[in-house]
Amino acid sequence: MSQFVEFAGNNAMLFVLLAAIVAFIGWTEWWRFARPYKEISPAEAVNLINREDALVLDVREDSEVKSGKINGARHIPFSVLKQRVGDLAKYRDRAVIVSCGSGLRSGQAGDILHQQSFEKVYSLKGGIAAWQNANLPLVKK
Known part of the structure; x- marks a missing residue:
């Protein structure tokens, strides 16, 4: 000793x-x-979408969404999410998967949603980049 x-x-x-x-x-x-949301892979996100009718919330800015978004995703830019979180009130009891470009803003958005009593919040790990790397489709509208 x-x-x-x-x-x-x-x-x-x-x-x-x-x-x-x-x-x-x-x-x-x-x-x-300790964080109030769980990070999930693109494959886990697909399972949640198919099995639990999860809402996909895309928090990228308008210019980023032009390249495509996950089919059925609701788009609210992160810069206005705090002001528009009330638009999502009817989804409070559903699983919500938050996506952004790389996974950074989706975590912050997950915190905002949790503060507004959303219980089942998930962050797409790696964001849309990971979604594309998994060869999953995006739609352009």
Whole structure:
């Protein structure tokens, strides 16, 4: 035991760095389980759409949606979601899959929906990019 204490004393920076890394990993894992929405893959999203009639909410901006969106998706740009979340009130009891370009904004949108009492909120992991990488179709309208 005394050798360990001596080693730790001689390598204090190493132990501080180790503690920081462990704390960061712990925080990320805690956040992954504590967030109010669940990240799902494109395949899991397809299952939710087909089995639970999930609503797909596309929060990309208008210019991004021109390249295509998931068939049946409801489009509300993230920049106005807080003001227009009331438009989605009738979907409060349904599963809602939020999608964006890469998966970053959909998580933030998931937080907004959860604050408005949406219980079954999912974020499309990787966004529309992951959807396309899975060779799933987009529609242009």
